Amino acid sequence: MIKLGVLGVGDLTEKMIRGLHRSGSDATFLLSPRSRARAESLANDIGCTLMRDNQQVADAADVVLIGVRPGQLGELAQEISLKPGIPLISVVSGVPVGDLQRMFGARECTRAMLSLAAEINRSTVAVYPADSAMAPLLTALGNPVLLATEREFELATVGACMNGWFYFLLHDLQQWFVQKGFAPDDARQLVLSGVEDCVAYSRYKASSGIGEIGSSIATPGTYTAQGLDVLERLGGNAAWKAACEHVFEQLTAKEHDHSDSNSKSRRE
Numbered sequence: 001m002i003k004l005g006v007l008g009v010g011d012l013t014e015k016m017i018r019g020l021h022r023s024g025s026d027a028t029f030l031l032s033p034r035s036r037a038r039a040e041s042l043a044n045d046i047g048c049t050l051m052r053d054n055q056q057v058a059d060a061a062d063v064v065l066i067g068v069r070p071g072q073l074g075e076l077a078q079e080i081s082l083k084p085g086i087p088l089i090s091v092v093s094g095v096p097v098g099d100l101q102r103m104f105g106a107r108e109c110t111r112a113m114l115s116l117a118a119e120i121n122r123s124t125v126a127v128y129p130a131d132s133a134m135a136p137l138l139t140a141l142g143n144p145v146l147l148a149t150e151r152e153f154e155l156a157t158v159g160a161c162m163n164g165w166f167y168f169l170l171h172d173l174q175q176w177f178v179q180k181g182f183a184p185d186d187a188r189q190l191v192l193s194g195v196e197d198c199v200a201y202s203r204y205k206a207s208s209g210i211g212e213i214g215s216s217i218a219t220p221g222t223y224t225a226q227g228l229d230v231l232e233r234l235g236g237n238a239a240w241k242a243a244c245e246h247v248f249e250q251l252t253a254k255e256h257d258h259s260d261s262n263s264k265s266r267r268e
């Protein structure tokens, strides 16, 4: 039974804890008291242990999960000292393993990138390094993507941002239907079902390219093709690619900063 110590009980780590509990994992959870209301509600709902302070979490845990925001990492690193050899899992975006090791002491560090669907064990679970001993614990939270290089992990982080953007796109599409007179629940059903249908069929047709399936629908003269022309003319798809490039550049620029200077990384 793993005692998972959680430093940074926030939106994402809460979902991870709930998902691990839901998966039937025998892990127990030792929580930092800083986000007291959230930690107390987890303690009430699934029996997590609320610790006195961060150091007590670090001392009692078998594995430490770090879930603070990037700019809060330096302060956390100054605050605690980890037992030699204790493995660390970080879900902090844009902070490479080398920096985690400098900040928290040389040890086994695993980076993970997930979404809120970890709560229902349906998240993409990107893990670096691919052979991390923590992978079996994390992949209970959804669909594993085990990555051999840190560059690939940053690319997967762009995927996590896409996941966030999908919500805004789906919301806008839902609102279009609502403005045209649909009841919000019907509009929501129509949009979500459309995406589910597309995902399910793409998985079913695994040997066909996703674009190939699209092209078989948007044949010349169809309404689908007409709408696609409008999207292309207005740069709909190009805008998504530009957003991906922007985030990837930010993530890799940060990686260079981090590897160039540890003091810089502490300022994050």
Ligand SMILES: NC(=O)c1ccc[n+]([C@@H]2O[C@H](COP(=O)([O-])OP(=O)(O)OC[C@H]3O[C@@H](n4cnc5c(N)ncnc54)[C@H](OP(=O)(O)O)[C@@H]3O)[C@@H](O)[C@H]2O)c1
Binding pocket: 007, 008, 009, 010, 011, 012, 013, 032, 034, 035, 054, 067, 068, 069, 070, 072, 075, 076, 079, 091, 092, 093, 113, 114, 115, 116, 160
């Ligand atoms: N949310 C997502 O969907 C998502 C997806 C992928 C990756 N991530 C990554 O996950 C990390 C957390 O994101 P989030 O959205 O879950 O943020 P969040 O809700 O703000 O959670 C961070 C938590 O850490 C706490 N914290 C800060 N410093 C601490 C310290 N020294 N000791 C103990 N706790 C401390 C914060 O408390 P205070 O509120 O008091 O500061 C907060 O409760 C980020 O690094 C982000 O890049 C998030």
